[in-house]
Amino acid sequence: MTQPLNFTLRADELPTHWYNLNADFPEPLPPPLHPGTREPVTPDLMAGLFPEALVTQEMSVERHVEIPQEVRDVYALYRPTPLLRAVRLEKALQTPAHIYYKYEGVSPAGSHKPNTAIPQAYYNKLAGTRRLATETGAGQWGSSLAFACSVFGLECNIYMVKVSYHQKPYRRLLMQTYGATVHASPSRETEFGRRQLAENPDSHGSLGIAISEAIEDTMKHPGTKYALGSVLNHVCLHQSVIGEETLRQMEMAGEEPDVIFGCAGGGSNFAGLAFPFVRRKIKEGKNYRIVAVEPASCPSLTQGELRYDFGDTAETTPLMMMHTLGHAFMPPSIHAGGLRYHGMAPMVSHCRKLGLIEAVAYPQLKVFESAVLFARSEGIVPAPESAHAVAAAIDEAARCRVENRKRVIVIGLSGNGLLDLAAYDTYLSGHMQESGNGN
Numbered sequence: 001m002t003q004p005l006n007f008t009l010r011a012d013e014l015p016t017h018w019y020n021l022n023a024d025f026p027e028p029l030p031p032p033l034h035p036g037t038r039e040p041v042t043p044d045l046m047a048g049l050f051p052e053a054l055v056t057q058e059m060s061v062e063r064h065v066e067i068p069q070e071v072r073d074v075y076a077l078y079r080p081t082p083l084l085r086a087v088r089l090e091k092a093l094q095t096p097a098h099i100y101y102k103y104e105g106v107s108p109a110g111s112h113k114p115n116t117a118i119p120q121a122y123y124n125k126l127a128g129t130r131r132l133a134t135e136t137g138a139g140q141w142g143s144s145l146a147f148a149c150s151v152f153g154l155e156c157n158i159y160m161v162k163v164s165y166h167q168k169p170y171r172r173l174l175m176q177t178y179g180a181t182v183h184a185s186p187s188r189e190t191e192f193g194r195r196q197l198a199e200n201p202d203s204h205g206s207l208g209i210a211i212s213e214a215i216e217d218t219m220k221h222p223g224t225k226y227a228l229g230s231v232l233n234h235v236c237l238h239q240s241v242i243g244e245e246t247l248r249q250m251e252m253a254g255e256e257p258d259v260i261f262g263c264a265g266g267g268s269n270f271a272g273l274a275f276p277f278v279r280r281k282i283k284e285g286k287n288y289r290i291v292a293v294e295p296a297s298c299p300s301l302t303q304g305e306l307r308y309d310f311g312d313t314a315e316t317t318p319l320m321m322m323h324t325l326g327h328a329f330m331p332p333s334i335h336a337g338g339l340r341y342h343g344m345a346p347m348v349s350h351c352r353k354l355g356l357i358e359a360v361a362y363p364q365l366k367v368f369e370s371a372v373l374f375a376r377s378e379g380i381v382p383a384p385e386s387a388h389a390v391a392a393a394i395d396e397a398a399r400c401r402v403e404n405r406k407r408v409i410v411i412g413l414s415g416n417g418l419l420d421l422a423a424y425d426t427y428l429s430g431h432m433q434e435s436g437n438g439n
């Protein structure tokens with residue numbers, strides 16, 4: 001009999017609620033602060049940027065938030081997503097470990113990002129917003145928001161980090177195909193962008209700069225709101241569908257994870273996979289190891305300080321309590337563009353502080369070596385971001401081999417790398433450097 005490898009939920013098993021870890025933290029999350037007064041921010045400060053429903057979710061401590069039917073109808077295009085057992089990878093590694101991966105690359109944009117883009121566009125449409133402004137690194141978030149805006153009939157204006165704009169022309173084209181307008185950031189569209197270009201005409205850009213541009217754009221264009229693809233509480237909330245499905249799929253597979261790996265840039269994919277498992281740690285005393293994997297060249301969780309910092313370079317956002325490398329940090333232009341962010345989601349940072357999760361950092365060459373092994377065993381080419389989790393899982397599986405011990409490993413495979421093949425070209429041709437693009 002063929003061994004079952006694919007643990008698929010039925011369409012009617014799509015989660016009906018998002019899960020909010022803020023309801024279960026043993027210590028409450030420190031609130032975001034107003035940059036001027038240093039007092040906790042009030043909803044009216046956020047109302048300029050986000051529709052009311054998202055501001056409410058940002059501040060909510062409600063445990064379960066119902067997913068609107070209109071959002072579930074769009075989720076149904078690609079959710080529930082598959083959980084697969086990576087038996088060919090296990091064989092290649094000659095490991096007694098059982099390796100599973102939750103694959104978000106089946107979404108229209110190729111990653112987990114539509115899980116939040118769809119509700120963000122939906123709540124904006126409901127509130128009468130006409131246009132959304134946002135930033136994107138590798139273009140996974142931008143293409144997800146562009147897709148969601150096309151579904152709900154909103155205009156979409158995107159500031160794409162310049163290095164990725166040039167490295168990933170097909171993601172830009174995907175955004176444009178969905179109807180979005182895309183600018184290389186720093187751009188001439190905003191005052192902040194023009195200032196950056198005057199100071200450094202060759203700037204590669206960063207997510208921090210692109211966020212500042214998108215916020216300035218929002219403030220200057222009536223009918224426009226801002227959308228962020230990671231970091232914030234409501235984004236982590238929306239991503240919880242990943243972990244809720246994975247819990248049920250692991251039950252179908254008849255196994256409990258020992259170790260869970262997710263890559264972490266701003267932290268939303270990691271949060272989405274991890275938080276339902278963190279809930280079980282807190283409420284049921286489970287002892288899963290849950291590990292965030294970040295790039296060695298942008299190591300906010302492993303090297304950054306836990307303190308209040310701005311989310312953007314221009315110091316326009318509220319101050320958030322997070323692991324940060326400093327909002328002026330300019331990350332090297334590695335290929336995992338979506339992991340080049342100076343800070344980490346406050347909720348993920350709080351988990352780390354409370355000892356609920358661990359963090360490790362991986363260098364780029366090791367990440368690509370692992371990604372290629374994964375592709376050759378499992379067939380899926382991982383996004384460079386997701387490949388960070390793959391690299392850490394492969395090391396864990398190798399430890400299992402050495403110790404001759406079975407452990408159950410779950411990888412959050414947050415996206416596919418089909419539009420990142422130029423990065424694979426750089427790696428395969430031997431031109432990749434440890435902390436740059438090698439192009």
Ligand SMILES: Cc1ncc(COP(=O)(O)O)c(C=O)c1O
Nearest residue numbers: 140230265266267268269338415
């Ligand atoms: C495939 C993929 N995984 C992970 C990330 C990192 O973002 P986050 O930490 O918010 O999940 C990105 C960001 O663009 C991405 O494209």
